[in-house]
Amino acid sequence: MTRQPIASGRFYPGNAEQIKALIDSFTQGNEDKVDAIGVVAPHAGYIYSGSVATAVFSRVEPADTYIIIGPNHTGMGKPFSIMTVGSWKTPLGEVPIDSTLAQSILAKSKNLQEDRTAHQNEHSIEVQLPIIQYFKPDLKIVPIILSVATLEIYHEIGAAIAQAIKETDGKSILIVASSDMTHYESQEAASAKDHRAIEEILKLDEEGLLNRVVKERISMCGYASVVTMLTAAKILGAKTAELVRYQTSGDASGDYSAVVGYAGVIVRRYEMSPLVKLAKETVEAYVKERRIPKPPVELTPEMKEQAGVFVSIKKDGQLRGCIGTFEPTRANVAEEIIANAVSAATRDPRFLPITPQELDRLSISVDVLTKPEPAEFNELDPRKYGVIAECGYRRGLLLPDLEGVDTAKDQVSICCQKAGISPNEPIKLSKFQVKRYH
Structure with missing residues (x-):
């Protein structure tokens, strides 16, 4: 049996081309993708x-397969409902239920019940589907x-979800917690409450989230979904969470008197690299307080080295700042990161300084460079090597493995443009490699 769409034409466009065009308008280039356990x-x-x-x-x-957990807005059906057979239809096509996984979860839980009624008029799962289909047309769901x-x-x-995932035959599974945040409060009040709830999510503290929602009366409709996702994710080895973006309905409507908050979070197995964490903390401290933090008391082995370092900042997938050093200029990599993080956030001449309001929408990477070595043109490989082009006192650098830079000719041309070197001038080339931290 196929569950028919009830949100099509209301929450999202009613035909496939309009849906794709709208999602196209939201995408911001090819972001580096991470292996996630769960998302909000x-x-x-x-x-x-x-x-x-x-x-x-x-x-x-x-x-x-995407296990999508949503709240019950309608009050219909069983209180803890799972569908194990059939499919869901959207304008982008039918999405089959992963019956094997769904039945395994049902068998392992004493609380879940097979039920279609709770799903018939509930939008919280359906609204996720077209966006997921855009990125993964041949998905299955639970x-x-x-x-x-x-x-x-x-x-x-x-726990039942986690155990069922552990027993699968190696297929990739993502747990999606479908939830909006605070409903119909002022922008200031909603943002303050939501960020306190988000703080608990980023700590992977499902009990802390539930307590905060109850204590502060945060009208987060899908907190049950998030608590359940975090429970399963931690059993499956989650170590860290990242806030991808936060905004409110006021950012779209212009009316900030009574808004709804929206948060996007990714939960992963591995922890953020200490180098990226240092860059992130530096950017936040400087942008918020004009404070430059000191290096950690205990440096990791990578931080103790001397090397050139570039800090790259993206906002919604688009470059927002990138500053670095060709060769070491400070005592260690930690000090290079701190200095270049501040510069990337506030002194990149291509951009205005980053504001506190943008911090939730940033992603940061750190590139640690090997020592440059002389190179001939035929030795260059833009995927493997970065390049430095020099002519007299002018010198330009381009990092390796950049989107849209597919040939050595493109790489050298862009590098020369950055340095102000014209095409007919003689150049000296050097190549280097990087270790990129996300």
Whole structure:
């Protein structure tokens, strides 16, 4: 049996081409994709929250199956509902249910029940589907709807999900917690409450999130979904979470008097590199407080080295600042990172300085350079090597493995343009490699 769309033409466009065009408008180039265990994504109308959901799914490796957990807005059906057979239809096509995985989850949980009624008029799962289909047309899903309950019940369902995933035959699975944040409060109040809730999510503290939602009366409709996802993700080895983007309906409508908040979060197994963490903390400290932090007391082995370092900052997938040093200029890599993070955020001549309002939408990478060595043109490989072009006192550098730079000719041409070297001038080339940290 096929579950028919009920949000098509209301929450998102009613035909495939319009959906694709709208999601196209939200995408910001090819982001580096990460191997995620779970995500938090909003489910409001696309004009309000579609850009946040797109930012999330554009950043994660597509999965074979998406376990999508949504709240029950209608009050219909069983309180803890799962569908194990059939398919869901959207204008982009039918999405089959992964019956094997769904039945395994159902068998392992004493609280979940097979039920279609809770899903029939509920939009929180359906609204996720076209965006996921855009990035992964041949997906399967496991739809789960949760009502208000205790932490123990969410823990039990999360554990059942994790155990079922562990027993799969190696397929890739992503757990999607479908939730909006605070509803219909002022921009200032909503943002403050939401960031306190997000703080608990980023700590992977599902109990802390539930307690904060209850204590502060945060009208986060899908907190049960997030608590359950975090429970499963931690059992599966989650170590870190990243806020991809936060915005409110006011950012789309211009009305900040009564907004709904939307957060996009990615949960992963591995922790953020200490080098990237240092760059991120430096950018945030300087942009918010004009404070330059000191290097950590205990440096990692990579931080103790001397090397050239570039700090690259992207906003919504687009370059927002990139500054670095060709060769070491400071005592160690940690000091290079701090200096270049400040410069990338505030002194890149191509951009205005980053503002505090942008911090939630930034992603940062750190490139540590090997010592440059002389090179002939035929030795260059833009995927493997960065290049330095010199003519007299003018010198330009281009990092390796950049989108749109596919040939050595392109690489050298761009490098010379950056240095102000004309095409007919003689140049000296050097090549180097980088270790890129995300």
